[in-house]
Amino acid sequence: MRRSAPTLALRLAGLGLTGLLGLTGLTACTGPDTEPPPAPAGLTAQAGSATSVHVMWNAAADHDGVIGYQVFEAGHLVRELPAEKTMVDITGLTPQTGYAFTVRAEDAAGNLSGPGPAALVTTPAVKAEDRTAPTAPATTTARATGPRSAQVSWTASTDDTGVTAYDVYQGGVRIHTAGPTESSTALDGLQPDTVYTLTVRARDGADNSSPDGPAVDVTTPPASGDGPGTAPAEFTAAASPGTVTLTWTAPDTGRPTTEYELYVNGLPTTVIQFGAGAVPSGRAEHRLTVTEPAGTVWAVKLRARLPDGNWGSFSAERRITLAA
Missing domain, CATH: 2.60.40.10 (Immunoglobulins)
Structure with missing residues (x-):
């Protein structure tokens, strides 16, 4: 007859052999997982x-x-x-x-x-033949409120039929939507020790979106025990005929930072390496030779190779238009 593990455990205990349970692989039977997760918060x-x-x-x-x-x-x-x-x-x-x-x-x-x-x-009323987009928010500000959160604010836009929402974008991806009467909102679920480049667009009832308002950078602090920041700071990108010039301040990793990975339009493009004796102190600069046609738009960002071999956090993202 088949006995459950708890029954066998009691019989072995009577023989003073409970220590054999760990050797025989007998374990107490557990039932199926029937406990539901908690309901999502912040809906x-x-x-x-x-x-x-x-x-x-x-x-x-x-x-x-x-x-x-x-x-x-x-x-x-x-x-x-x-x-x-x-x-x-x-x-x-x-x-x-x-x-x-x-x-x-x-x-x-x-x-x-x-x-x-x-x-x-x-839902609001539909506006027939509304093809006019709202104006872009004139100003944008942001501040980190913790390792995983930030507050972003903007000035109100105008529209011929009325603004119905404000959309917050990070790197060209919408990450939050706020109401038409709001001029600030909280962002949650961010990563510690990360630079976010945020823009805000206004939207009307016909789904016309304004151009981006001014971009603003916000850096979340490291979480407890994470150590110093790993993102290249004060990152800039400038285009001139046939050339893109990148400048930044190296992160404080405790050692000279000799290797950076460059992303263009969201994809890894090249690794920038500084040879022995050529590692910059303070501000770093690197020039790229470009052959793409004038008017091509690039979104560029980079991250550093850390002493432990991992890649650090990304810099802010910069958008540039290649020059003729």
Whole structure:
């Protein structure tokens, strides 16, 4: 007859042989994982246009074992997302209509969290034949509020039919949406010891987006125990005919920094190396010979090789237009 491990453990204990359990590989039986993860916190819903809503929430903690999220509107599943996604645009909605969004987290065992409080939102009226984009925010400021958070502020834009949202971009990717009456917002889920280059665009009810407002850099501090910052500081990029000149201040790694990896338009392009005796002190400079046509736009950033062999954090990203 087959006995469970706990029963055998009791019989062995009676013989004074409980220490053999570790040698025999017998373990107590555990049941299936039936404990759901906690409901996602920080849920917001912001109308981006007359027919779309931007839904956001805070990422689950690592120890929750979340592998994905399910987005519901009035109890009906509308989107499923992997764990690394914590925002989504819900499109095809009806103008001047109220919606209630909830999000549930799912773990590897298929357990779903509760929905948590719903985020309520009403889409604005549609504006017929609106092809005029809002003006760009005139100023942008930002400050780090912790290793993983920052506050970004901007001045209001104008639009012939009214601004419906402000979108915050990092490196050309939208990372946050704020309401039409807001002039600042908190950003969460950032990385410690990282330079973020942020811009803000205004959007109207017809989904017309303004040009970027002025870019602003914000550097999150290292988390406790992370040591000094590893990102190249005060990074600049300038284009002249046939040449791009990069300058920066080396990170304080405790040793001379001789190797940097350059990214152009989000892709690793080349490794910049300084030979023995040529390592710059203070400000570093490197010139690239370019053959691309004038008017080509580059977004450039770089990171340093650290003494432990890993790459450090990225510098701020700079956009340049190649010169004739």
